Amino acid sequence: MSAWRALSDRFGALPFAELFEPALRQASQGYLVSLRVHRQWQAQVAELLPEAGYREAFAPNGRAPLPGERFICPGEARTPERRYRQHLQRLASR
Numbered sequence: 001m002s003a004w005r006a007l008s009d010r011f012g013a014l015p016f017a018e019l020f021e022p023a024l025r026q027a028s029q030g031y032l033v034s035l036r037v038h039r040q041w042q043a044q045v046a047e048l049l050p051e052a053g054y055r056e057a058f059a060p061n062g063r064a065p066l067p068g069e070r071f072i073c074p075g076e077a078r079t080p081e082r083r084y085r086q087h088l089q090r091l092a093s094r
Helices: 002-011 021-029 035-048 054-058 076-090
Strands: none
Touching: 035 054
């Protein structure tokens, strides 16, 4: 997180506190799957379904999300969001 902070301070246009909000929101609220993403996902599902945790994280219905379907992966946001919030708290306490 400190490397992201240093890059943001040197080159960023947004305040650091706002930098990751869109990505965290998309991970927790999901996004609509495009036809291209569906096709790429579908091409790999049969191979990856047997992998531990894949079905739960990426194919909860046993298939790739359909075009136009909202895909939500809240686990994708939890760890980065927790680390990001902790970093902001440390900055605020300085």
